[in-house]
Amino acid sequence: MFHETVTHASGESRGNASESHGLLLLRRALKRGHAIEVTPAGGARITWSRMGHGGRALLRSITLAPHTPVGILTDDTVQDLNVIDTAANVRYGVRDGRRIITAGLFEVPALTTARYRARSLVTADRADRVRLTLTARLGLLAREHQDTDTGLCACGQITARPATPEEAHSLTRRHREAVAADFVTGLSATFAAAVAAS
Numbered sequence: 276m277f278h279e280t281v282t283h284a285s286g287e288s289r290g291n292a293s294e295s296h297g298l299l300l301l302r303r304a305l306k307r308g309h310a311i312e313v314t315p316a317g318g319a320r321i322t323w324s325r326m327g328h329g330g331r332a333l334l335r336s337i338t339l340a341p342h343t344p345v346g347i348l349t350d351d352t353v354q355d356l357n358v359i360d361t362a363a364n365v366r367y368g369v370r371d372g373r374r375i376i377t378a379g380l381f382e383v384p385a386l387t388t389a390r391y392r393a394r395s396l397v398t399a400d401r402a403d404r405v406r407l408t409l410t411a412r413l414g415l416l417a418r419e420h421q422d423t424d425t426g427l428c429a430c431g432q433i434t435a436r437p438a439t440p441e442e443a444h445s446l447t448r449r450h451r452e453a454v455a456a457d458f459v460t461g462l463s464a465t466f467a468a469a470v471a472a473s
């Protein structure tokens with residue numbers, strides 16, 4: 276679940292967006308060519324401009340902030356989440372009477388499983404099939420593309436050498452928007468269906 280803030284002519288309105296509504300907003304933004312920026316908390320900000328009276332451009336935005344921010348994603352957590360995201364058959368199982376996440380021989384210990392659930396990084400359907408939440412996926416993406424001291428992106432994909440901090444900032448912003456658009460494009464039909472069904 277997200278806190279949703281929408282800006283419009285007379286100010287802004289606030290509400291809640293379910294995971295599936297959040298996904299719908301991201302897909303609609305992609306289709307309309309609006310800029311998407313993911314946040315380290317596991318949310319997103321969609322921005323676009325429209326012509327107002329007198330030809331002035333008005334900036335509009337929709338901000339999705341997760342009710343439960345992903346928090347610090349350690350290397351161990353990222354490794355676990357990547358397995359959960361890519362393994363074929365991820366489920367809840369029981370070990371010593373406590374719930375664990377399993378994927379073949381891979382197991383997440385009970386305490387860690389409980390923590391991931393409490394942080395809303397994972398969720399499961401009625402058949403106990405486990406998947407990452409949209410929030411977890413957005414948080415992972417933001418972590419991969421976080422700021423560095425140079426103002427460029429931590430992923431190292433920007434190879435240009437900007438002359439000024441402003442240029443670095445704008446390069447990074449455009450790079451992140453491209454990465455976020457790719458992310459939304461790449462969300463599988465399986466994931467979308469699982470989100471819609473939850």
Ligand SMILES: [Zn+2]
Nearest residue numbers: 420428430432
């Ligand atoms: Zn990057």
